[in-house]
Amino acid sequence: MKFKLLLDLFDEKSNDFLSGEEISNRLSISRAAVWKQINQLRELGYEFEAVSRKGYRLLYKPDQYEHKDLMQNINTAVFGSRLHLLESTSSTQIEAIKLAEEGAEAGTLVISDMQTNGRGRLGRNWFSPAGKGIWMSLVLRPELPVRFMPQLTLLTGVAVCSAIRKVTGVEAGLKWPNDILVNGRKVCGILLEAATEDNKVRYCIAGIGIDVNLSELDYPEDLRSIATSLKIESGTSVSRSRLIGEVMNQLEARYLQYENEGFAPILKEWEALSASIGKQVRSVTLNQVIEGTAIGLSDSGGLMVLTEEGKNSTIFSGEVEIIQ
Amino acid sequence: MKFKLLLDLFDEKSNDFLSGEEISNRLSISRAAVWKQINQLRELGYEFEAVSRKGYRLLYKPDQYEHKDLMQNINTAVFGSRLHLLESTSSTQIEAIKLAEEGAEAGTLVISDMQTNGRGRLGRNWFSPAGKGIWMSLVLRPELPVRFMPQLTLLTGVAVCSAIRKVTGVEAGLKWPNDILVNGRKVCGILLEAATEDNKVRYCIAGIGIDVNLSELDYPEDLRSIATSLKIESGTSVSRSRLIGEVMNQLEARYLQYENEGFAPILKEWEALSASIGKQVRSVTLNQVIEGTAIGLSDSGGLMVLTEEGKNSTIFSGEVEIIQ
Incomplete structure (x- = not known):
């Protein structure tokens, strides 16, 4: 070096x-x-x-990635079995898309120590400084019609949230559809992008960003009130390699379960890990505002809301704010 | 030159x-x-x-593309208003995906005189020799949930089929979901690929391959019985630029109609241009074989089939063979 x-x-x-x-x-x-x-x-x-x-x-001294160390922590058959370990890249999503277009196998994992233009949901940027977070993208090739992609997003959330709880003991919870919160602040974002042909998925990239060892001062002002890290919440540094290994293990296990048993067990687990359910939520789209109490997930993975007028509505896309 | x-x-x-x-x-x-x-x-x-x-x-002497000539034939507001004219590329789909990822606007059109690795449906290759066919890919950015993509595929088929009929007089017909046939042989293939985020379309690439001025001898042996060109069918060479212009005009008009009136008018037009409806068809998937008479399109764009046992089935993906 x-x-x-x-x-x-x-x-x-x-x-x-x-x-x-x-x-x-x-x-x-x-x-x-x-x-x-x-x-x-x-x-x-x-x-x-x-x-x-x-x-x-x-x-x-930041926790450095070591290829050997990562391989020892990843105990899976497929997920993360092929690693692309980078010091810096514009976005691990873009790297993974390139690899997938070139034919990279399912389970190929791109990890970068930092991202110069990390990709968040809805075209937003994801703050990705060096040495302190997990910025990674996993290539998947599910044999699924496109309409099941939202279920895969929720599955990824369940796996990452479980891994965070197991490795750090921090009480992380899921905000619909795919953020992970601790005490109301975001500690992880998940972005599933797919390439489709007609209504079939050619490949899917699961992007996972986890704020691991950032301190309060590492955040730009505008993020301090809404973002947090596992180190801030647990009071101690967390090994990125160990957490990546656990995420891959949990993700592969859930994925196999989904293939064998369908969405029902994932749905139950999502609800159990949820930071949304029972809360007052608001969803604003071009056409309507839905406000009410989040009561659960629909079979296809939408968020069911009971409005004040006693009406049941299901939210399928966009963003949901937790009001209280 | x-x-x-x-x-x-x-x-x-x-x-x-x-x-x-x-x-x-x-x-x-x-x-x-x-x-x-x-x-x-x-x-x-x-x-x-x-x-x-x-x-x-x-x-x-092959019909050469001239930028000026193309621009004169494309009378649209958006579709094809930005041209990327290439002599050769591996695949116009890949070029268009790259441009879209870099932020290319809706309506950006990539045309190549030949493709060395043209992309067909289901991972197949598309034969794309120089000078004699239209190999092009259009960047679209529809504000649509992913589930509407099959409708966009059918819309593209309607537009291209109408353009071929208008420019050449050849009685081209649509084979579900997105091939264009003349006398039972394929003259055009359409491939819609999308990049999605959760259940939203980030961008979509409409790939269109038309065999324009190929002679029988231009085809490899294995394609001769299943492929044909507009020149073979009409007995005369066709200007590629004029046909591209007409495809863009028809496509933009249908797209605006779809935004304003929804899928119903497109569905009617598809059925009227169909080479599938009324025919005996067979669809083989991993789980089942559906065989029967194609009777029309479902509201979401699937092919409805009446089986011999008098059962109605709808085919949503994969390939459909016309038996007779």
Whole structure:
């Protein structure tokens, strides 16, 4: 790795300051080059305290992905069995779409340490800084008509939510259709994109973004009140590789269950993990506003709402706000 | 154009033979270079008769695409208003998907003179030689839930079939869901691929392949009994640019009608242009075989079949064979 010599110096000092001059002398590089390397490491998720006359102190070393480590954590037959591990990419969705178009097998998993243009739902951006989150996209090739895709989205939510609970103990809950919340703030987003031919799915990409080890200060101002991380909620760092492994395990198990038993058991599990059901919700679309109490999922995966006038409505797309 | 000097010599001779020696002298190139250029022109759709001691005679000059010519034939507001005109590509579908992912607007049209790996339905290849067919892909961005995609496929078939009839007078008919036949042989294939997010369409690519000016001998053996061209059926060459223009005009008109009036008028028109209805058909899927008389389209665009036992079945996907 490019920064190995510099990081070895910090390791030597453990929690002590290391002056720019000492680094410059020992690595035989200019002071400007030292400053440049420190800033590049900051972009990769390292945190330094800089004090004039004392130098730099390493405060936080991001959890690095290791191929071997990931493979040891992923105990599946297919899901995640082929890894594409990237340092940076515009979006893991776009990488996975490219691979799928080139014929990549089901279970191919693209993981990037950071994304420069991470893709969220409805054309939104997904904040994806280096070293602190899981930004990944899984290629699936389900033999399903397109109309079942919303069920696959819910299934993915169930698997990821279960994995988060199991690995971290954090009480994560599902917000319809595919966000995972902790104490009302978003900790994970799920985006299922498919390529279809007529009404058949050619392939589907399950994009999963999990805010793992971000601190409050890592978030831009506008996200602080609505986003949170597993580290903030649990008070401790979480191994990204272990969580990725558990997500793949849970996802493969649910997928096989879905193939064998259909949607009913997934639906029950979704409801049990739900942060929406029993809450007042509001859905605004071009044509209508639906407001009422979320009472459960319909057989096809829509959110059933009981309005104040006692009418049952089912929401099939778009966004649902939890009011209280 | 690279071959201008050579083609000018043939123009001079009109229908007469031009010897390799004369070409070699007048263009100051070697005999081997003459032979190479002739072969390259053959790959672009030119046809030459070669007779020893006499030389070469130009038999057929393919209809070349001209940007200006295309623009004059396309009289639409949106469809085909942005052209990407290529000499060769692996597949216009793949080009259009790339453009759509990069944000290309609805109506962007990719046309290629030939495809090296043209994409057909169900992962099949589409034979796409140079100079003689229309191989094109149109980017659409319909505000539609995914379940309406099969209707859009049928709409595209209606528009292309109408355009073929109008420009050539050939009695083309629709085979469910999206082939166009003349006298039982395929003259056009339509492939609608969509990229979806949950149950919404992000974009859709309408791929249209029309065998325009191919001769019987242009087809590989295995296609001769099942494929035909407009030239074979009408006995005369057809301007590709004029036909593309008419397809865009018809498609945009139907699309606007669909937005305003829904599927009902398209359904009626499809049935009127159908080569399937009234025929004995057979559909074989993993789970079942449906055989019977095709009697019409369902409201959502499936093919309704009356079986011998007097049962009504509707076919929603896969392939339907016309038995008689």
